[in-house]
């Protein structure tokens with residue numbers, strides 16, 4: 022254990038005493054609710070925050086009537102901020118009925134100075150605010166919150182260290198996200214992430230391997246390696262390690278049956294990685310490779326550092342080497358200066374690559390990013406082009422996904438279907454969802470399913486019992 026871990030271990034013991042005191046004050050077992058906004062990196066952070074709350078003595082619930090509610094926020098697009106402001110109003114009304122209620126805010130949104138001053142000014146009922154760099158200090162911050170009457174704010178501009186050994190409560194028994202690195206150095210001109218998640222720093226491969234071995238011992242069969250740009254893993258480490266080498270080491274861990282990772286950056290995706298994926302028995306047949314735009318003019322303005330041609334070459338090379346790979350992507354429509362011709366280029370890439378799916382977003386101006394001061398495209402043009410792109414994405418995806426109709430493929434049973442309790446939701450190696458009849462005892466297991474009918478992005482199927 023390093024010094025930070027030892028100190029936080031001590032604070033966790035101190036937090037237990039604070040929570041005992043709080044329990045006497047409120048007269049019942051204190052409950053807590055952690056709400057996650059945004060990406061899988063945030064979801065993994067929330068599992069650590071939940072682990073610390075549990076160890077400090079809180080029960081865990083997903084009901085916001087809990088004694089302590091924590092919002093782990095996202096700020097990748099403006100609507101994420103607006104959602105949090107909207108829900109804070111509701112939390113305030115709950116706090117009026119329960120004055121001992123504690124409200125905690127953390128995550129990317131809290132790293133924005135404009136947000137912080139707005140919260141301090143208009144949401145004075147919030148008890149604790151911290152950011153993305155000092156999650157490991159949560160036990161210490163809980164103590165400070167209980168020992169003070171006012172709002173505690175602890176935001177770090179950046180962080181050069183990684184603290185391991187935090188208590189964690191996983192959302193799923195059979196799968197888990199594993200952070201391999203934090204931060205991003207790419208500074209795409211529309212993106213707020215480098216400003217709220219800081220500079221790239223990779224975890225030591227030994228710590229990652231040990232964490233995955235422990236997860237496997239605990240029944241996890243699928244892991245998702247997480248980073249803003251996993252392809253630059255290892256750059257700040259003394260050890261001679263690359264992302265491809267790390268994947269090869271993870272491949273050898275007994276008990277892990279499936280390996281996923283996100284997010285990749287096209288400019289850093291190596292031939293070494295393609296070879297490792299091609300020869301792997303465990304790396305899933307899915308690669309998420311954000312394109313963002315198809316026009317070289319826009320890619321330059323976005324500071325993406327690849328061209329339309331190099332992206333298409335890379336995607337087709339991957340398809341050639343790994344024929345059963347599913348390629349998905351992210352696309353932004355409406356980036357400043359984008360013309361109809363630029364969107365034609367985007368559509369051309371979608372058709373040439375034939376994406377299995379694409380997440381299409383309308384450009385969202387983020388204060389503090391270079392693109393925010395560029396001339397914005399009018400809403401009607403953005404809407405019209407967004408619809409054009411979406412139509413091509415849906416057609417292309419249906420063509421790509423429907424080729425598997427009638428086949429039998431392995432699916433990891435993830436959950437009971439929300440709309441039909443007799444159905445299970447399964448995920449294929451290529452990340453496509455299949456719904457099929459089955460018993461919830463299959464959840465967490467990989468089973469063969471016949472893909473009976475394609476419905477665009479997903480299938481309905483039937484469990485193959487005799488195979």
Ligand code: SF4
Nearest residue numbers: 205207208209212214
């Ligand atoms: S690679 Fe670009 S889009 Fe992705 S997190 Fe980094 S700056 Fe943002």
